[in-house]
Amino acid sequence: MTLPRHVRIVEVGPRDGLQNEPVAVSTAVRVGLIERLLAAGLTSIEVGSFVSPAWVPQMVDTAAVLARLPPNPRGRYAVLVPNLKGFRAAQEAGAGEVAIFASASEAFSRANINCSIAESLERFAAVADAARAAGIPLRGYVSCVLGCPYEGDVAPGAVAAVASRLVGLGCDEVSLGDTIGAGTPDRARACVAAVAAAIGPERIALHCHDTRGLALANIRACLDLGVSVVDAAVAGLGGCPYAQGATGNVATEAVVAALDGLGIATGIDRARLAEAGVFIQDALARARAEAARAAGTA
Ligand code: HMG
Ligand code: MG
Numbered sequence: 001m002t003l004p005r006h007v008r009i010v011e012v013g014p015r016d017g018l019q020n021e022p023v024a025v026s027t028a029v030r031v032g033l034i035e036r037l038l039a040a041g042l043t044s045i046e047v048g049s050f051v052s053p054a055w056v057p058q059m060v061d062t063a064a065v066l067a068r069l070p071p072n073p074r075g076r077y078a079v080l081v082p083n084l085k086g087f088r089a090a091q092e093a094g095a096g097e098v099a100i101f102a103s104a105s106e107a108f109s110r111a112n113i114n115c116s117i118a119e120s121l122e123r124f125a126a127v128a129d130a131a132r133a134a135g136i137p138l139r140g141y142v143s144c145v146l147g148c149p150y151e152g153d154v155a156p157g158a159v160a161a162v163a164s165r166l167v168g169l170g171c172d173e174v175s176l177g178d179t180i181g182a183g184t185p186d187r188a189r190a191c192v193a194a195v196a197a198a199i200g201p202e203r204i205a206l207h208c209h210d211t212r213g214l215a216l217a218n219i220r221a222c223l224d225l226g227v228s229v230v231d232a233a234v235a236g237l238g239g240c241p242y243a244q245g246a247t248g249n250v251a252t253e254a255v256v257a258a259l260d261g262l263g264i265a266t267g268i269d270r271a272r273l274a275e276a277g278v279f280i281q282d283a284l285a286r287a288r289a290e291a292a293r294a295a296g297t298a
Pocket of ligand 2: 016177
């Protein structure tokens with residue numbers, strides 16, 4: 001198969017990035033970041049999550065963020081939800097898309113959402129029914145597709161099985177998360193090929209963390225398998241609070257530059273994207289300095 005002519009970037013920095021910062025930024029900063037991402041041409045933006053604030057306090061004001069965002073007529077503001085309670089909150093807040101997040105590894109499922117994979121799929125079935133009834137598009141994630149911080153290697157067949165279940169629930173798209181950046185190009189390709197055989201490459205998004213600097217190589221290795229959706233986070237923000245060693249997502253700036261180099265269109269203005277990156281890095285530096293002053297360590 002040849003390379004795609006266009007790749008849709010799903011910007012996950014406002015959620016996957018900011019959820020993992022030791023300091024929470026203000027609602028105004030979250031909104032300011034998303035406005036700048038929109039201005040750069042990003043249309044699929046994951047703006048937050050409706051999860052337990054005891055588990056991820058950084059996302060607590062996601063409803064307030066959604067209330068203050070400008071319209072996004074060319075795309076969708078998506079949020080993560082772990083259960084029906086999160087879905088109801090997302091619906092009430094006017095989220096344009098909800099994402100459910102399962103794992104290919106039992107230990108990570110337990111660490112991240114406090115239940116087994118089977119239990120999570122039962123919860124997600126209830127979310128999927130509610131989303132369908134409300135006409136809200138549903139995205140799915142499979143985490144730890146190329147390695148788990150607790151269990152090590154993960155078999156492509158295990159990933160394909162969970163991805164198939166998510167599609168069966170009604171997910172339009174399944175994002176394959178290399179949560180701890182354990183992948184290599186050959187292994188990424190083998191995993192994506194197995195999932196593509198099960199659900200079709202057009203439903204797959206690549207979600208790479210850049211722990212070992214291989215995210216771009218892993219993405220490149222999968223692009224001629226028919227995949228044309230890539231998740232990325234501006235300024236390489238990110239990680240996962242329940243996966244030690246998970247560093248940032250692959251930077252949107254790097255993905256867009258690499259795709260430009262391959263002649264693949266993304267519709268993103270790189271100069272404006274860089275402005276969004278500088279904006280959030282400055283805001284995080286100020287928030288960290290403020291937290292250090294408050295703690296008496298600066
Ligand atoms: P639990 O403690 O088992 O939940 O957590 P529970 O049902 O027993 O409820 C405990 C309390 O949480 C109750 O409140 C509930 O009301 C509340 P209390 O009675 O104690 O006051 N609660 C909620 N509050 C707000 N929103 C909700 C909600 N649900 C329950 N939706 C739970 C289970 C799933 C809630 C918890 O484990 C959780 O929130 N986990 C989310 C963790 C998370 O967000 N992780 C990061 C995202 S995943 C990721 O980053 C990977 C990804 O990027 C892909 C990749 O890189 O691979 C997607
Ligand atoms: Mg992630």
